[in-house]
Amino acid sequence: MYRLRLPEKRILEIILMNAPLIYESHSHTPLCKHADGWPVDYAAVAEERGLKGLIVTCHNPMPDGFSSGVRMAESEFGRYLEIIEEARESFAGRVDVRLGLEADYFEGMESFLEDQLQSADFNFVLGSVHPQISEWREKYWQEDLVEVQRTYFSLLAKAAESRLFDSLAHPDLIKNFTAKAWDPLKIMPDICRSLDRIAKTGIAMELNTSGVNKTIQEMNPMPSMLREIAKRKIPVTLGADAHIPDRVADGVEEALTLLRDAVFEQVSYILNRKRYEIPIVDALASLKPREPVS
Ligand SMILES: [Zn+2]
Ligand SMILES: [Zn+2]
Secondary structure, X not given: OOOOOOOHHHHHHHHHHHOOOOEEOOEOOHXXXXXXXXXHHHHHHHHHOOOOEXXXXXXXXXXXXXXXXXXXXXXXXXXXHHXXXXXXXXXXXXXXXXXXXXXXXXOOOHHHHHHHHOOOOOOEEEEEOOOOOHHHHHHHOOOXXXXXXXXXXXXXXXXXXXXXXXEEOOOOHHHHOOHHHOOHHHHHHHHHHHHHHHHOOOOEEEEEHHHHHOOOOOOEOOHHHHHHHHHOOOOEEEEOOEOOHHHOOOOHHHHHHHHHHOOOOEEEEEEOOEEEEEEHHHHHHHOOOOOOOO
16 A cells, blocks of 8 residues: 655654744733733633743833832732743643743833842843833923934833843834824934944844734834844844733734745744744744634
8 A cells, every 4th residue: 555655854844834833922911000811811812822832021010119000019029920830830731831021121220120130030021111101201201202202212222232131122112102203214214223233232122013003003113114123133022012811912923924024034032031033934834823704
C-alpha cells in the first residue's frame, strides 16, 4: 500500500502553523480602577483566540498620590502578584500567563521606577507617557498644541533613554488629546528626531490596537510613523491594551497586516525582559480562525 511520506520540513511547518505563537502583551486588571475582569478571565479569551500567552501589564503604583485614581495603590501590589500567579496556575499548559507592568514615565521619578522594577520578577515592562493625567497637564500643557505634541515626542525619547522599559506603549497617544491641532506632516520631523534617539537605545515600541476606539480612530502609532519605525529597525510589540477580557487580541490580524505593509518581517514579544521575534506570516497563521458567519 502506498504511504504518503511528507518531508520532515513540511511536517514541522504544519505543526508550527497550528501552534500558538502570539502573546497578548498589554492587558489590565480591576486594581487600576478603570478595568473589569481578573487575569483568569483574560487568559480564557487568550486561549479561545489561539494565543500562546498573556502578559498582564496593569498601571503601576506611583508615590504621593500621583494620578492615584487610575492605578493600583502601592499597598495592592502584593494582591497584583497573587492574581497573576493564580491565573498562571489555573492555565498552566494552556496559556502562559506572565507578570508584567505598564509604568508611567515622568521626569523626576526615575529612581522610584528603578527601585520598583527591581522589586519583582517582571517579564515585560511597558513605558508610557500619559498626557491626559492632571500631573502631566500641569507640568507640560500650553496653549500651542503643536508645542504640546513636540514635548510629548521628546519625552518619549527620554523615556527610552532612561533604559527602564522594554517597549514604549501607544507611542502617538498625544494625537487624541490634541486632535484639533494634529497634522501628521507637520509633526513628522519631530517624530523622526524622537525615533532617531529611540533607535539608539534598543528599546521596542508598541503597536496598540485600542487606538481604533479613540478620538482619532486608528491604531497607535499611525501607519506613517510605523514606516519610520521600520526604517530604523526598531522592534515592535503588539498589545490590545485590554481593559475588559473580550478585548484580548482585539485587532491583532489588522495590526499584523499594518506591520507587514510598513515592511516589517518580524513582530516581537518580550519575556524575562528578553526579546523574541516571530515572522509575521507565522504569527498570522497561528491565530485561530474567527467563527464562520452562517
Ligand atoms: Zn488604563
Ligand atoms: Zn494600558
